[in-house]
Amino acid sequence: MKFYVTTAIAYVNARPGLHHAYEFTGTDALARFHRQRGDDVYFLTGTDENATRNEQAAKEQGIPTRQLVDRYAAEFRQMADLWHISYDRFIRTVDPDHIVGVQEFVRRWIANDDVYLSTYEGWYCTGCEAFYEESDLVNGQCPIHPTRQIQRLKEENYFFRLSKYEQRLKDLYHERPDFCVPEVRRNEVLGWLERGLKDVSVSRRNLTWGIPFPDKPGHTVYVWFDALINYATGVGFGTDEKKFKKWWPADLHVIGLDITRFHCLFWPAMLMSAGLELPRQVYAHGFLHYAGEGRLSRSSGNMIDPIAAANEWGSDALRYLLLREAPFAKDSPISPDLLDLRFNADLANGLGNLVSRATKMVELYCEARVPPPGKEGPSEKALRETAERALRAHDEYAARLDFSEALAAIFAVVEEANKHFQRTQPWQAVKEPPRKGEVEASLYAGLEAVRLVAYLLFPYMPTISPRIAEVLGVESPASAKWEAVARWGLLESGKQIRTAPSLFPRLERAKTA
RNA sequence: CGCGGGGUAGUGGAGCGGUACCACGCCGGGCUCAUAACCCGGAGGGCCUGGGUUCGAAUCCCAGCCCCGCAACCA
Numbered sequence: 290m291k292f293y294v295t296t297a298i299a300y301v302n303a304r305p306g307l308h309h310a311y312e313f314t315g316t317d318a319l320a321r322f323h324r325q326r327g328d329d330v331y332f333l334t335g336t337d338e339n340a341t342r343n344e345q346a347a348k349e350q351g352i353p354t355r356q357l358v359d360r361y362a363a364e365f366r367q368m369a370d371l372w373h374i375s376y377d378r379f380i381r382t383v384d385p386d387h388i389v390g391v392q393e394f395v396r397r398w399i400a401n402d403d404v405y406l407s408t409y410e411g412w413y414c415t416g417c418e419a420f421y422e423e424s425d426l427v428n429g430q431c432p433i434h435p436t437r438q439i440q441r442l443k444e445e446n447y448f449f450r451l452s453k454y455e456q457r458l459k460d461l462y463h464e465r466p467d468f469c470v471p472e473v474r475r476n477e478v479l480g481w482l483e484r485g486l487k488d489v490s491v492s493r494r495n496l497t498w499g500i501p502f503p504d505k506p507g508h509t510v511y512v513w514f515d516a517l518i519n520y521a522t523g524v525g526f527g528t529d530e531k532k533f534k535k536w537w538p539a540d541l542h543v544i545g546l547d548i549t550r551f552h553c554l555f556w557p558a559m560l561m562s563a564g565l566e567l568p569r570q571v572y573a574h575g576f577l578h579y580a581g582e583g584r585l586s587r588s589s590g591n592m593i594d595p596i597a598a599a600n601e602w603g604s605d606a607l608r609y610l611l612l613r614e615a616p617f618a619k620d621s622p623i624s625p626d627l628l629d630l631r632f633n634a635d636l637a638n639g640l641g642n643l644v645s646r647a648t649k650m651v652e653l654y655c656e657a658r659v660p661p662p663g664k665e666g667p668s669e670k671a672l673r674e675t676a677e678r679a680l681r682a683h684d685e686y687a688a689r690l691d692f693s694e695a696l697a698a699i700f701a702v703v704e705e706a707n708k709h710f711q712r713t714q715p716w717q718a719v720k721e722p723p724r725k726g727e728v729e730a731s732l733y734a735g736l737e738a739v740r741l742v743a744y745l746l747f748p749y750m751p752t753i754s755p756r757i758a759e760v761l762g763v764e765s766p767a768s769a770k771w772e773a774v775a776r777w778g779l780l781e782s783g784k785q786i787r788t789a790p791s792l793f794p795r796l797e798r799a800k801t802a
Numbered sequence: 803c804g805c806g807g808g809g810u811a812g813u814g815g816a817g818c819g820g821u822a823c824c825a826c827g828c829c830g831g832g833c834u835c836a837u838a839a840c841c842c843g844g845a846g847g848g849c850c851u852g853g854g855u856u857c858g859a860a861u862c863c864c865a866g867c868c869c870c871g872c873a874a875c876c877a
Contacts, residue, residue, distance in 0.1 A: 300877040473806070493875090513877065547872080547877090549872090550872085550874060551877085555874085616815085620871080627813085627814080630827080635826095637839080638839055639839095644836095646836035647835085648836095650835045654835085697824095707839095710841090711833080712841085716834070792837090
């Protein structure tokens with residue numbers, strides 16, 4: 290089955306933040322999960338670069354706008370690569386094919402009589418160079434420049450007949466209750482719909498940066514609308530019909546909960562107007578908050594830089610830590626200390642240590658060769674059953690983007706394997722030669738658990754997981770066919786295993802809670 | 803009366819009608835294959851407040867307090 294998934298494209302007014310990495314990683318885990326299960330996946334991500342603000346920022350820095358956005362876009366891409374985001378395309382909204390596609394998209398609105406000229410009127414602050422709503426004003430003045438006189442300004446804009454689609458959107462939500470998930474976000478959308486939709490302005494005047502509004506000289510496409518259209522142009526809309534036909538509609542848009550309105554109301558209406566199919570689903574994930582106070586953002590000074598962080602904890606570790614610690618559906622507190630704590634608990638003491646002790650015992654007691662499975666005792670059985678349960682549970686959770694639970698299911702196997710060793714105590718049994726069979730059965734089961742964990746972890750730890758497979762001498766999770774590896778008992782006896790340096794050296798700096 | 807979501811052990815969460823659960827952390831014990839790791843046990847809360855429904859309420863209802871997000875042209 291084909292599976293076309295997208296992240297929101299990142300707005301390039303600043304350097305990448307951890308929240309970008311979080312969204313990219315979650316989406317990447319899902320994309321890798323689908324690929325691993327045999328789906329034909331197209332994963333689109335990229336950057337949103339046509340905002341007016343970029344032009345202003347470039348002017349302030351005395352450089353061409355293009356140079357500014359190139360620089361920022363490169364940073365986002367660098368971050369994506371450092372985090373091993375397996376995108377099939379990194380789209381930039383300055384890409385020529387995107388521009389062509391956007392114009393075609395807008396032409397369809399016009400042809401459908403959904404665009405008309407009107408005036409947008411509002412309070413304009415010359416300090417911010419931005420419009421404000423009446424309700425945004427503080428004592429009738431700009432909230433940021435209270436001493437400056439705010440002006441009433443009018444601007445001629447093209448408007449999109451959003452109101453025309455109100456009923457069809459209501460029908461959509463009625464017919465497809467899972468169009469927007471999780472449910473909390475859907476409830477919000479229903480509330481907005483209930484209160485009615487107004488037409489929206491979709492053009493800006495007299496800007497030199499941005500995509501020219503087709504056939505309307507002097508206007509550019511308002512950046513939000515140009516940005517949304519990337520999901521279509523990213524797979525060839527307007528330039529490569531064959532590709533577009535193959536991938537559209539998107540199976541899933543992964544976004545942050547702050548832009549739900551745009552993706553769950555505007556975007557479907559835009560597609561309806563353009564005569565295109567709607568995406569299957571929009572998933573609005575939660576935000577990371579700094580444990581303690583406030584949101585994880587630059588302005589509050591508690592930013593965790595995703596590039597520095599990936600180098601510090603390791604990108605695989607961080608991918609795991611974020612997705613495990615911060616359930617995708619909701620807001621979660623996060624901090625370097627929390628990450629350290631979980632790193633030690635789950636990765637160093639848990640997974641890493643399990644791999645060490647299992648391989649070391651095989652080396653010491655079985656000449657570094659995979660022992661025969663032997664007779665399955667009660668402890669081996671319990672471990673096998675835990676692993677089999679994890680195989681099932683993982684997929685159910687992962688399919689609905691519940692990565693936290695999906696990972697918990699995998700780590701239940703790690704935990705059970707540690708208990709299994711404690712129960713069977715190969716280091717004791719080995720002292721009595723007649724009990725050799727017990728030692729072998731115990732170690733075989735332990736290795737087998739590790740093997741399955743390695744395969745299950747691939748979507749989350751794309752570099753560590755193959756390293757574990759390498760230690761066991763089995764096919765890399767990056768290439769293995771799922772059906773050929775995802776079953777208990779496939780590890781071949783007699784194969785040489787390798788010992789490897791610690792996967793996750795314990796962090797001694799970690800504070801205790 | 804704008805909309806939505808929350809307030810449960812030190813911390814983070816689950817539970818959403820049957821008398822509190824999980825993880826981390828902490829304390830004690832065990833083991834020694836392993837990254838002072840691993841295993842077992844324990845302490846610690848009665849679920850924001852006040853009413854109500856019920857045989858029985860974190861769980862349902864009402865009122866209030868507090869926190870967070872959103873409030874459409876700044877992505």
